[in-house]
Amino acid sequence: MTNYSDPNTRLTASRYAWEATIARGPLRYGQNPSQECAGVVTPLPGATVERLLAYIQSWYAETKGIPVSEVIIVRYSLREK
Secondary structure (H helix, E strand, C coil): CCCCCCCCCECCCCCEEEEEEEEECCCCCCCCCEEEEEEEECCCCCCEHHHHHHHHHHHHHHHHCCCHHHEEEEEEEEEEC
């Protein structure tokens, strides 16, 4: 089974389904507002988990009109499609 918790893992499938819990930083002690997001992506050749997470952060920032530096992925999962 592929280790998607390692940011250097190469994405070799043609498509991936992803789910993520995303919050706007900085996070504080206790509860923080977050949002569940999901999608399907076709990675570019040579892509890694790290690049996919950067894509998700950029997508969320653009969608919400906030700086990428404020987007925090709290939890994520990937599945080959």
